[in-house]
Amino acid sequence: MSEEKIKGKITIIKNGPYEVSGGVSIYEKVIVPKGRGYELRDGRELPQEENYALCRCGKSKNAPFCDGSHRTKGFSGEETASRQKYHDRAERIEGASVDLLDDGRCAFGRFCHRQNGNAWELAEASAEGDNRQEAIRAATECPAGRLTAVDKDGTEHEDDYAPSIEIVQDPERRVSAGIFVKGRIPIVSADGVEYEVRNRVALCRCGESEDKPFCDASHVTTRYQDRNS
Ligand code: FES
Incomplete structure (x- = not known):
């Protein structure tokens, strides 16, 4: 998917919502256990x-859409996330036949867990069996874009996604999760600066992340549920 074809955009409003323009498809998705992993x-x-x-802000009574509650609830939506590029932030973790880039930005999607281990364990043991392919799956399915699987020659593995927005529910944890943004949709800060365009990123919608606008899994500890808000 080339960048030129993407007409969608997400604009962050100061102490307010994400304004989405350009007809970006929106879906609700549910995290469901599958074996020792998730789908x-x-x-x-x-x-x-x-x-x-x-x-x-996490206070709308019409979630996932804004109903104006951010104004009456005194939402402070200051964007505190690093604006360094992913490749400058991420650590490279060496595996046997495939490496991982890891920037530590976790949205608690848990797709890094697979039948025979997590992404880090699978990469470490990637010379054996189907661990290499499984490590690549575990990394490429990370919705936060925290993990990227990299071959020894520097080739990075990335799935091709159509631009879309996924509003996520996590019934196993009895919470509502973040917003998974797929397919290189530009995200513009409230100060007008565009974030690095990425294929996978998870945005906060509970209002409690300390890494705004990105999800830092605070919805789990604050027990955010969008339909009871
Ligand atoms: S941002 Fe408007 S109601 Fe939450």
Whole structure:
């Protein structure tokens, strides 16, 4: 998917919602255990609009959409995340036949867990059996974009996603999770500066992340549930 074809955009409003323009498809997805790993299944249908505003404060009574509650609840949505590029932030962890880039930005999606271990264990043992392929899966399915599988010659593994927004539920933990943004959709800060465009990124929607606008799994500790808010 080339960048030129993407007409969608996410613009962050100061102490307010994410404004989505350009007809970006939006879906609800549910994290479901599968063996010792996880998969995403379809949730309820959401309306498809050319432009829409997604709640960022965690207080909307019409989640995932903004209902204006951020104004009355005194939401402080200051963007505190590093703006260094991924390759400058990420550590390279050597495995036997495949390495991992890891920037530590975790949205608690748990797709790094596979049947025979997690991404780090699988990369370390990637000379054996199907561990190499499994390590690559574990990294490429990380919705936060924290992990990237890299061959020894520097080739990076990345799935090709159509631009889309996924509103995520996590019933195993009895919480609502973040917003998975796939397919290189540009995200523009409230100060007008565009974040590094990435194929996978997870945005906070509980309002509690300390790494705004990105999800840092605070929805788990704060027990965020979008339908009871
Ligand atoms: S950002 Fe508007 S209601 Fe949450």
